[in-house]
Amino acid sequence: MTEQPDVIPCTDAVRQLWDYLDNAVSPEDQKLVERHLSFCRACCGELEFAKELRTLLAARGAVELPADVRSRLERFVQEL
Amino acid sequence: MVDEQDRSEGSFRCLAVAELPALYGLARRLLRDGAEDLVQETLLRGFRAYETLADDEASGRWLKTIMVNVFRDQLRKQARSVDELPVEDVENFSLYRTIADEDPFPYSDTLHDDFLGAFDRQDVREVLMRLPEIYRAPLVLRYMDGFATKEIAAALGTPLGTILARLHRGRKRFEKELWAYADECGLLLEGEVG
Numbered sequence: 001m002t003e004q005p006d007v008i009p010c011t012d013a014v015r016q017l018w019d020y021l022d023n024a025v026s027p028e029d030q031k032l033v034e035r036h037l038s039f040c041r042a043c044c045g046e047l048e049f050a051k052e053l054r055t056l057l058a059a060r061g062a063v064e065l066p067a068d069v070r071s072r073l074e075r076f077v078q079e080l
Numbered sequence: 081m082v083d084e085q086d087r088s089e090g091s092f093r094c095l096a097v098a099e100l101p102a103l104y105g106l107a108r109r110l111l112r113d114g115a116e117d118l119v120q121e122t123l124l125r126g127f128r129a130y131e132t133l134a135d136d137e138a139s140g141r142w143l144k145t146i147m148v149n150v151f152r153d154q155l156r157k158q159a160r161s162v163d164e165l166p167v168e169d170v171e172n173f174s175l176y177r178t179i180a181d182e183d184p185f186p187y188s189d190t191l192h193d194d195f196l197g198a199f200d201r202q203d204v205r206e207v208l209m210r211l212p213e214i215y216r217a218p219l220v221l222r223y224m225d226g227f228a229t230k231e232i233a234a235a236l237g238t239p240l241g242t243i244l245a246r247l248h249r250g251r252k253r254f255e256k257e258l259w260a261y262a263d264e265c266g267l268l269l270e271g272e273v274g
Contacts, residue, residue, distance in 0.1 A: 014174065018251055022222075024229065024244070049176040049192050053255070054223055056196050060204035061224035063105035069116055070100060076120050077096045080089070080127045 008032045013043050017050045092130045095139045096123055106144055109220040110151050112209050118154075122147040144225065148217070148235035155213060175255035184268040198267040199258070210257045215250030218243050 107115035221227040
């Protein structure tokens with residue numbers, strides 16, 4: 001990105017993207033990130049990719065409870 | 081659903097059985113081995129502390145928090161010192177840029193989506209298991225189980241600032257390991273894209 005006055009560099013913006021998506025940055029930093037994104041197409045791509053990565057984590061985290069494990073755990077619960 | 085005042089052994093058993101899939105899922109995300117033991121220890125502690133459950137609606141989260149406490153205690157008991165990753169080791173890595181630069185699927189118009197689409201549940205689990213526990217646990221709790229960062233800090237008994245730093249490094253390390261895993265396991269081969 002061409003340097004703009006009062007615009008944080010890409011490294012600073014990218015470092016804060018996940019926190020930005022988590023609403024975990026200060027209002028000042030939020031404005032700085034958003035101002036950067038309004039100028040920088042590459043970092044907009046980073047932002048979209050960060051969203052996709054979060055979706056990947058959320059969507060691929062499911063775990064099946066095998067029937068034999070369920071059976072043992074249910075027995076454990078009944079014996080408490 | 082148990083009555084608000086019902087703290088009988090029977091009502092605990094009802095809620096425990098209902099929560100077994102969620103508890104086992106979290107245990108498997110936290111640990112490579114020993115998930116069933118972690119669930120059992122969680123149920124035992126939950127049973128003993130059942131009277132302290134304030135809100136029946138939150139019983140699932142309550143049991144998961146107990147599980148994170150047990151997990152934390154196990155880590156401490158193992159007294160395994162896991163070195164913090166040096167910041168510079170991962171700080172400058174960008175999976176987004178790496179995919180764009182390396183262009184593993186040259187005929188694709190949706191390069192980044194194709195890359196992520198190549199990972200199934202087992203692949204993602206394997207990549208997470210490559211991360212040291214101190215980085216994996218915050219990532220799992222935040223992005224797979226929906227804990228707030230403050231809740232993670234409290235459950236793991238770790239200062240909030242440390243959790244935020246570990247989340248940051250964990251995310252970068254996760255990105256780096258995704259790329260390494262895809263390369264090692266042939267997910268970048270043309271034709272492997274789903």
